[in-house]
Structure formats: C-alpha cells, structure tokens
Amino acid sequence: MTPWWRKRRDRDRVQGASPGRGGEARPPAPGGQAQPSGSAGEAPSPAADDLARRTLPAHFREKSPLTDTAGVTWEGRDYTVSPFPGDDGRAPEPLAEALAAHRNGQDPHRQHLVAALSSARVLVPIMAVATETGTTAHGLTGDNGADMAMVSITGADGTSVLPLFTSVAALSAWRGDARPVPVVAPQAAQAAVQEGCTALLLDPATPSEDGGPVLLPRSVLWALAQGREWLPPHLDPELARVLDRVGREASAEVHGLAARAGERSEVDLHLQLRPGLTAEEVRAVVDAVTARLGGEEIVAERISSLRLVLGS
Numbered sequence: 226m227t228p229w230w231r232k233r234r235d236r237d238r239v240q241g242a243s244p245g246r247g248g249e250a251r252p253p254a255p256g257g258q259a260q261p262s263g264s265a266g267e268a269p270s271p272a273a274d275d276l277a278r279r280t281l282p283a284h285f286r287e288k289s290p291l292t293d294t295a296g297v298t299w300e301g302r303d304y305t306v307s308p309f310p311g312d313d314g315r316a317p318e319p320l321a322e323a324l325a326a327h328r329n330g331q332d333p334h335r336q337h338l339v340a341a342l343s344s345a346r347v348l349v350p351i352m353a354v355a356t357e358t359g360t361t362a363h364g365l366t367g368d369n370g371a372d373m374a375m376v377s378i379t380g381a382d383g384t385s386v387l388p389l390f391t392s393v394a395a396l397s398a399w400r401g402d403a404r405p406v407p408v409v410a411p412q413a414a415q416a417a418v419q420e421g422c423t424a425l426l427l428d429p430a431t432p433s434e435d436g437g438p439v440l441l442p443r444s445v446l447w448a449l450a451q452g453r454e455w456l457p458p459h460l461d462p463e464l465a466r467v468l469d470r471v472g473r474e475a476s477a478e479v480h481g482l483a484a485r486a487g488e489r490s491e492v493d494l495h496l497q498l499r500p501g502l503t504a505e506e507v508r509a510v511v512d513a514v515t516a517r518l519g520g521e522e523i524v525a526e527r528i529s530s531l532r533l534v535l536g537s
Contacts, residue, residue: 309346309407314393320345321391324427328436334457334486339445342410343454348390349413350376350403376403377422378429386424386440387417399430414449422446424529442491442529458492458528459484467523468494475513478502482514490530494518498535507535 292298316324323341326332354374377385389410390396396405408416417425425441448455458464464484472482481497498510511533518524518531 307407308409312346312407314405316391316395317345320347324391324439327439334460335439335441335445336455336457336460338439339441339448339455342441343449343452345391345410346407347410347413348393348396348405349408349416350388350390350396350400351406352376352400352403373404375416375420376400377417377420378426384424385420385422386426387413387420387422388426388429389413391428395428395430399428411449411452414446417446418450425449444491444527444529447526457486459486461527464523464527467521471517471521471524472496472514475517476510478506478510479514484528484531487530487532490532492528492531493534494531495534496536511535 289296291300320341323332323338327335327338332338351373375387377387379385388399390399390405393405396403414425423443423446425446427439427441429438431438444458445455447453461484468482468484472479478499479496480499481495483495484492485495487493496511496514498507502510515533
C-alpha cells in the first residue's frame with residue numbers, strides 16, 4: 226500500500242505539470258528575483274479584498290455618524306479639556322510637602338496643609354452601584370444596570386466623611402476597585418456638603434507608622450467649599466470678635482470669652498466670670514452663653530467641636 230503522503234506528492238506533481246499553475250516557478254524576472262506562478266502572483270480582486278477585511282458588527286455598520294455606538298447623540302456633551310493635562314497620578318508637590326510638614330509636627334494646627342489643599346488636585350473615589358438586578362436561568366443574581374457614585378465613609382455615630390486621596394497609589398492602597406476622579410479640593414468639598422458629609426479624611430489607608438490619615442473637620446470642609454481662607458478657630462480674628470460680643474450680650478457677669486486650641490476638642494472656650502457667683506448664678510450664665518453660641522452662624526461654620534472651660 227502506498228502511503229497517503231506519497232499519493233498526495235504524486236498528485237501535486239501531476240497537477241503542477243500544467244504551465245502557470247501550482248508550484249512551478251516562472252523564469253526569474255530582471256533583477257534576479259523569482260516570481261510566483263499562476264494565481265499566486267496575481268493582484269487580489271476587489272471581491273477577495275473585501276472578504277479579507279474584518280466584518281464589522283451590525284451596530285457599527287448601521288450607526289449614524291451623529292451618534293455613538295449606543296445610539297446616543299453627540300450633541301450637548303461636555304468636551305471640556307481636563308484641568309490637569311499633565312497629571313501622572315502622583316501627589317502634587319506642594320500638597321505632598323505640606324502633608325509631610327504636618328505629619329512631622331511642623332504644622333500642628335493644619336493651617337499650611339489646608340492652604341495647600343485650597344488649590345490642589347485631589348482624587349475622589351467613585352464606584353459602581355447597582356441600579357437594577359436580575360436573575361439568570363441558572364438562578365444567579367447579576368447587575369443589569371449600574372451608576373457611578375461617590376464613596377463616603379459612615380462612622381459609628383452615623384456621621385459621614387468624604388475620603389480624599391493625594392495620589393493614585395494612596396487610593397489603590399485603600400480600595401483597588403475604586404475609580405479616581407481628579408478635582409480641585411474646593412470642588413470635592415462642595416460635593417461633600419451636598420452629600421451631607423461633615424468632614425474630610427485625607428489618605429485614609431496611610432499606616433500609623435507613616436503618620437496615619439488626616440481628619441479635616443467641618444470648619445475646614447466649609448471653608449474649602451466656600452472658597453474662604455481657613456484659619457484655626459483660636460487664631461481667627463473675626464471669630465474672636467463674635468465670641469467677645471456673645472459673652473457681653475449673654476450676661477453682665479461675663480468678663481471674657483475666648484477660644485484656645487483644644488486638647489480633646491477643636492476649641493476650648495474659656496469663659497471668665499465675675500468672682501463670687503453662686504452655683505446657680507454660674508449655671509444661669511453658662512446657659513445664656515450656650516444659647517447665644519448656638520444662634521451664631523459663624524460659630525457653627527468655623528468651630529467643629531468645642532468645650533466650655535470656666536474660670537480662666
């Protein structure tokens with residue numbers, strides 16, 4: 226029995242005996258290069274060229290040039306150029322320097338850090354949130370639709386804070402599935418206020434040995450959102466004038482009301498009273514001062530937490 230490969234070889238030899246077909250080579254063309262014979266050397270026909278091209282999906286072949294592939298019109302879309310065209314995902318240098326200075330104890334009240342934040346690019350995390358779910362034929366639940374939503378952190382007391390990140394690396398260390406959206410810090414603060422957040426948390430995944438995350442309280446949040454320079458409450462001259470007025474209007478027994486940097490709260494309010502008051506008189510004065518403080522908008526905006534200290 227003749228092996229199959231020999232039969233094929235013999236068959237190819239017979240078919241190749243016809244001039245201009247099969248594997249027979251034509252004489253070399255001028256220049257010494259051999260040309261393939263028969264149809265192998267001919268230019269492909271337009272029909273063959275069309276068949277060689279990749280067939281596009283129907284939604285590409287049939288779509289209008291005035292819409293995207295989903296059929297949504299291009300009209301009315303915002304094509305604003307990114308305000309951070311050269312952003313490589315690393316922390317902006319002025320912000321990184323201010324953050325390092327705060328963690329090294331050179332800026333204990335965060336004044337220079339907040340000043341750097343007021344014009345810095347930060348990253349706000351957003352994640353996909355399912356808006357519609359469905360069940361497959363195999364009984365599995367899947368998402369049929371989703372929206373991208375800003376991520377916030379809810380504390381044990383029910384308050385919400387917005388996490389902000391100085392770099393892509395800091396965001397990835399916190400949540401690898403979160404998408405970074407670059408914005409200026411005041412814009413992020415405005416979004417936080419709209420979402421009901423009461424504070425900002427900078428780089429929440431920072432290890433404690435590297436200084437840990439930095440909590441920026443409500444007073445910082447509101448200052449950034451309003452585009453206003455932030456000062457530590459105990460260094461704010463406008464707030465000092467308001468506190469002095471509150472003390473005088475609350476009671477004639479008040480000799481002074483001043484803000485100082487707090488240890489357990491953002492501010493310690495030192496209330497000086499006339500010596501010799503009874504316990505009931507002191508209580509009445511404190512209640513009057515507290516009531517007036519609660520009615521001052523500037524106090525609510527610029528002091529996140531306070532403690533009232535008597536007699537000094």
